[in-house]
Amino acid sequence: MDWMEAVLNEWIWRADLWLPPGTGWEDMEVDPEQGHIPRPRDLTYSVPLTLAFIACRCVFERVVAVPLSRLLGVKDRVRVRAVANPKLEAYYKHNSRQPSEVSNLSKQCGLSQRKIQTWFRHRRNQDRPTNTTKFCEATWRFVFYLLSFIVGLSSLIKTPWFWDSRECWKGYPKQPVADAHYWYYMLELGFYLSLLLCVSVDVKRKDFREQVIHHIATIFLIGFSYCSNYVRVGTLVMLVHDSSDFFLESAKMLHYAELTCICDTLFVIFAVVFLFTRLVVFPFRVVHSTLIVSLDFFEPFFGYYFFNALLLVLQALHIFWAYLILRMVYKFAFAGKVEKDERSDEESEEEDEQELEDEGDGGNWELSKDSINTKLAILANNCVLNNLTSQRSINSRLPKAR
Template sequence: MAGILAWFWNERFWLPHNVTWADLQSTEEASFPQAEDLYLAFPLAFCIFMIRLLFERFIAKPCALGLKVQANGPQKAQPNAILEKVFTAITKHPDEKRLEGLSKQLDWDVRSIQRWFRQRRNQEKPSTLTKFCESMWRFTFYLYIFTYGVRFLKKTPWLWNTRQCWNGYPYQPLMPDLHYYYIAELSFYWSLMFSQFIDIKRKAAKMANYCKCQKLSDLLFLTFAIVFIVSRLGIYPLWILNTTLFELYEALGNFPALWVFNVLLVVLQILHCFWSYLIIKAAYKAISKGKAGKWNPLHVTKDDRSDIESSSDEEETVPRSKTLHSTITTNGTGGANGTNGYLTGSTCSEEH
């Protein structure tokens, strides 16, 4: 184990020439970052996870209810032992052949079975209230850590002169505020390890959708698009990549870790370009659809990552006789019969 650690922490890989780990040991005069500091993130991650549970229950949930966020989940499918067995043991997305077989077995029309499977899939999705609470937690943490970071950064000399980042490097004493910032960030992302299997992964702008504030949601999307593109395609390459690729090399010369980190930063920039393309594509799609009617520049089309699979779960206003006639033509059977009242008082829509 000692040999593996010695190989991993090889000084000639991580550090500039003529610098050793012994040179970076903390003293009474100066405190330097230590690898052992990372261990603090593990207990703090658990604490953050517990804070999240309390926050969602006692702060986010009352706020959501006060904003009239829907507490119920998607509509539940009618209990059916045969379909439930197929859903849980075979497939959640039956093909045409299996649908026809189930239609004959149950004496249901195909569209009723398709609708049952849609409702059953949506039934496993969390409620809007749950999604709102998670989004509010993430929004609150990100807002706090961003505000803290900006307050710290504006006091530093390297905000406008990035060459100041490398003055005296790596003999730079660890600043308490900077240490707190990184440990808090690391602990937060470690806390996601505890919740990754229950997280819903929704953006903070989704809260406006859950509250049915479409104009606010559109405004947040527009703001997000502008901030993302300016920061990722402007500030990041001109400030960050410029100083790590060129200014750091001029100040310290060449060493292996420098290029490893720079390659990772360049890969991140490639991802920024790809994500920006997707954002612009979504905005263009919204604008194009708006041209058909009275266009609102802030109106964003429905998110492709919709919480519910399809709006086809909503009832159509097609007359019942027309729907049944179509069913008979398609399936060769009057599928309304033998449905145990499943279609009573409603019609079914086509699977899109």
Template structure:
């Protein structure tokens, strides 16, 4: 019996203990493998999310591009006017003429769907701005020898602005030339008021410009551009400009609005002080022709808004813009004076050069201290 119990040199209790230990070891190895696999999965998800965030922050034009592709794909399913995306891409409120008139082009009215048109092209402008600045203008700045990040941003912003207005100014001249207000005919701004309908090119130019200024306001609010010393004046300029755009479109002062648009386009390409003269001409017309040319009464039913209230509001907003132009003219003359008299060639409105100079000074001071210590 003893020999049977101790067969193979292993007691039954020892055999049971050995089996338990072996099974625990196998289970432990399996548990460790499972734990490692779970840990790997946990590590994979954050890394993937981190990569997506990194791509989205370095290639900021991808997000608006994806949004545009989604909207265009929805429209491609059913490319008709009944498609919900149609007013986002194309002009709305096309007027059907009562009688066919070859001499009179097709007119477009105004309405709430124009807001969707502006929003869509805000996304388009966001995509083009980020794409051009990151993929074209930044490499160009590096090739031109601009190494500082602040100076690169300033170069990219100014180049994009110059390119935009270089393209939009001729289109604005074409749209204005097809209206009675060519060339800054102030009397035509008030004749046959209200101006409720416009040609396709006129309406597209007006709403596309509204999208540009709204998108620029968002860029400023998000802090995507490096702030300057005249940041408050720029905010005031954007608020007044967007207010003029919205009010002029809603209350049918678009003939006056296109004149202000065009002066902005041409002056922003060269110098904003150039816009002072056309603005002064419009301000002068508000004091005389606004009351004497065309109807001058408030009638909500006929949408007749040319009255003393609109005169005061329009004059006040344009006067504020004119004051800002005079302020920037003063800054420009001060820069010229400092350069001629004191040989200081620096734009006092820009924070980029000042901050970079401070960084360079602190860096040089720190390195000098390190050399003294060594």
């Protein structure tokens, strides 16, 4: 371990990269009674915390979230299970979930192409997460974000840099870190590491890539800001993010429980808090402090540019999500309700189970014919407007047609 630390100190944790010019790691010593100066080795404590979060989540979802979902009446859709077929199962797992070789599969299995497509539709629906699964995930995040926000606010509200951003930089980098802020950092880092490790098994959403980028940027931001003792401004960044997330997760919980009125109310609150904190407080208070105000206390260096680059990546993601949220607010204002989460689950949309069966089945042909006739009647009705607009030209040609 000593040789590894020596290599890291020589190539990565170089003082000239991460500290202002003229400052070394040996200069960052303070009175132990005032607190301690962050060291890169402190980040290793986040690894057992990450594993602890994953274990706690498994227990929490089974012991707390699942019973709560039943209490709130969360219902899972009954799905038709695909009939066991080894050849189709192998193709589904190793090739594609959307078959492009339907005719070849039909010959290999002795089934019609329509039955092959139906099998894959049922198989895809089997793998889609249930409402209970999504409810448990939202509940776990809601509990963490709520507790994290309460702990962060209570530890910061009495600090001078909570009210005055210039206090973030006075005496930098020789700023002692209180135990409360140290554990606030370690818990946030451990939680986001657990989210990144579990991202492949969690519910996939349309912004899956953006979520991965967000988790990675957040982890780098927390780790780097701690090592370079950007702890004061870092705690403000974490608090800003936690302030709206628990509203979103609680709205998701109530959405899966079909408590529409309360869900819509919480979503509106979330939208207001998100837009204010991420598009006003974050750029004009936090980013402005790190980009502009900090230069009154030290000269720019590599760590300064690296830290601000990560903050700007987060701000770009904030703008992307704000666009999705404003679309939802627009739908809510004009439709009277939130029609669909713009960040909805990529794999959660059920495919229609009532597809027409194979045309070769004699008993189902009459049902298919009735369904087709019904659809043609609907199509004809939808064309009434076009018929009316061209009525004069039709009437003029009617005698000739007769």
